[in-house]
Amino acid sequence: MNNKIKEFQKKLVKLKLPLALVFSTKLKDPAFFYFSKINPEYALMLISPNFSPKLYCSSLDFEELKVHSRIKPFLQFKKNTLEQIKKLTKTHKIKKMGVNFSYLTVNELKNLKKLFKCKFVDISGELLNLRAIKTNDEIKLYQKASKLTEQIWSRTLAQIKLKKLKTELQVKEFIEQQIKRINSAPSFPTIVASGKNAAIPHHVTNNAKLNGFCIIDFGIRYKGYCTDVTRTIFIGKPTNKEEKFYNLVYETKECAANKINCGEKTANIVKTARKHLGKYDKFFTHGLGHGIGLEIHELPNLKENSKEKFENGMIFTIEPGIYFKNKFGIRIEDDYLFERNKLIQLTKAPKKLVVV
Template identity: 60%
Template structure:
């Protein structure tokens, strides 16, 4: 995207870096897609104010990716290209290159240091995460569409559970995956479906266990590269007054957190206040309050007590309080939110009341 390229150029200027080098190789860097709208299998992207943005990739992909990308300066990656890159660096007197260290292997880093001998290579990983945290209008539109699709998949799932068509954790997992694939998309991470005492394990892998008691379903859709992430908790069997109260406690905590979020507010402040709202059950809340989402399932901002991050307009993130009582139960409710210029917008909406399915 041209807008995103311009954002990177401003960042490079601010940090006095001559060239931003984005590499997609063994480790798939989501930032490559962020700037180019395509992900060639093995490619180099050079971004600078000194010359037009250019991408080097294999001859097999060059023409096809050029048609799909907003960047039109594609060149074949071969031995001649390496000489051209060296000439480019020399011609424009490049002294400092910014690189996403998070997506470069040790061996690749060594080769790059050899290729750019005498040039300082600095880490851009945190800067790129900060850059991607503020979503563009196009990204926000994609998220609104993705959120609707995610809600639709969940509506079909809970309906199938109510009709007793899905009776085990694994059946729920497979149903959701099939619904997502039916629409031509993929899941954004391995699904979590946890029933009964298994729900007390936040990152549980579904098995053939029958649905009973509190059931936690955590899933998301990778929609045109962007990840949604929601968690729904429902109850199978006869719920007690206490169990309904626990669900309400978690749901109220999520809603309370949303009232605290304003531009410039520290994520740690919101996290601490929300934890306190759980009262004596705070000790059973064993993970962060939420996280940013985007091209990766975990992005900025981090909603943790020790985080230094702040909320800014354009950020899209989850709020996901939970309580986990070992060998007894687990409850987690997670929705996706957008911080707009005029306030917080809830992109997905968990049920206000606990859904109870009698069997």
């Protein structure tokens, strides 16, 4: 049995939950992949502190599970499968079950309540907290994913410098081609925002020519896990004031990173960053960062009202930015690992503004 499941079983004991159901259905709960390393079309996992995990899948996914599933043995759905599960719950006198409400449709939950005459408890928070602390295997995977992400950026910047990529759309397409070449996928739609468009944090990339400050925000999904970086470069000749704005954003990122300690509230780091921005704080219009993992936004949250604290094993972004409406914007984002009471920078934005 893998360590992730053992850890979750301990959480179930604390919650006094004898059983948790984890589904891979329409909404694709990331927890299913987290425990099993597979992402089948339709499957059900039973996790209990009282017996070994059980995994049920459709005949379409059976062969894939044979090769890739961490959970063995597994069972194929049959006509009497649900009756067997009902019998199992009666044998173990199960009156309460945990399910991830965030990844069940209203109809799915309704049908569950009809089938099992017991109380259902939302375990979405427990699953998020579990996934926030990365295992050694996940950390190794992230170290590789970060290198690949940096390599893609290096190739992209080289093409921009050679004037082979002249529009936002061309940059986006090149990045996503490079991601495809390494058998990965974008972890979210790539954002390329140049000139006035850079003043819009989540600008929709278009055919605008690269000019002035250019924000490039992208990531890869490597073996299921997401990276997320943002680079800001300048096309043309920046003024001294524009260079100072870049330096301010970079220094804000560094200032926030340097304040991180084990047990420190994430909200305190946000306050540190905003204080460093001084009078330009009002032009910083989003959170300072977020956890990354199987989803692009996970725990911990780096917002002023966040409740989380930094813990060993967390991987997250720090991404300060300033945006001047109808003028320009600057955002710098790197990925970090907090491990053994130290902050490790997985990706490294340039200290000095890159001018093309």
